[in-house]
Amino acid sequence: MSFIQKVRHCLAGSRASNIIRLLEQYQKKHGDFTLVETGSIRNTSVRYQKDDGHSTKHICEFVKRNPGCTFYSVDLETGTCDAYLKTKGLREYVHLVQGNSLDVLPTLDFDIAYLDSDNDSELILKEFMIAKNKARLIIVDDVDPTDASLKKGIEVTKYLDSNHLPYILLPRQLVFWNDGQAI
Numbered sequence: 001m002s003f004i005q006k007v008r009h010c011l012a013g014s015r016a017s018n019i020i021r022l023l024e025q026y027q028k029k030h031g032d033f034t035l036v037e038t039g040s041i042r043n044t045s046v047r048y049q050k051d052d053g054h055s056t057k058h059i060c061e062f063v064k065r066n067p068g069c070t071f072y073s074v075d076l077e078t079g080t081c082d083a084y085l086k087t088k089g090l091r092e093y094v095h096l097v098q099g100n101s102l103d104v105l106p107t108l109d110f111d112i113a114y115l116d117s118d119n120d121s122e123l124i125l126k127e128f129m130i131a132k133n134k135a136r137l138i139i140v141d142d143v144d145p146t147d148a149s150l151k152k153g154i155e156v157t158k159y160l161d162s163n164h165l166p167y168i169l170l171p172r173q174l175v176f177w178n179d180g181q182a183i
């Protein structure tokens, strides 16, 4: 069993709980932070709540509990997410930015990036290359070298591997610490 497989098996859990655990660990070490997410809630059906994970909602709940943190979520179309968060009483905990992630990311300052936009590994690599000059922690959704249907992180893992940069894999997630620390 490879190192990655061992880690994946050890850290089984939902995506939302993984992200929130990472945010809690980051905050404990570095204090309040600014996070930017690419890809906001796009559909409110139960299927999408489960399959996409509804990270925007879970991160809003984290910010509600930790009001010193700031949260931006970027999407080509933010209307669905806007309306949904209003129904949940969470709209005030995120700055929704409508636009292309590649245009918006360079305009923001942030400590953590959560990359969850298109299932397009070239786009995610471009987002990553912008984020790596700004963020200390980058989380990429849908990274699993053993599952060909999870494409988002393919080019990012190639880049990290070829540059000998550290990262860990959690179930369907990849995490890269700019300061070289593992968790």
Ligand SMILES: C[S@@+](CC[C@H](N)C(=O)[O-])C[C@H]1O[C@@H](n2cnc3c(N)ncnc32)[C@H](O)[C@@H]1O
Pocket: 038, 039, 040, 041, 042, 048, 052, 053, 054, 055, 056, 074, 075, 076, 077, 099, 100, 101, 102, 116, 117, 118, 123
């Ligand atoms: C997988 S969904 C995001 C799911 C959301 N994070 C959740 O957990 O519910 C992907 C979203 O990325 C958006 N998207 C795709 N390409 C984008 C781009 N270049 N810039 C910004 N958003 C993009 C899509 O409109 C879609 O809403």
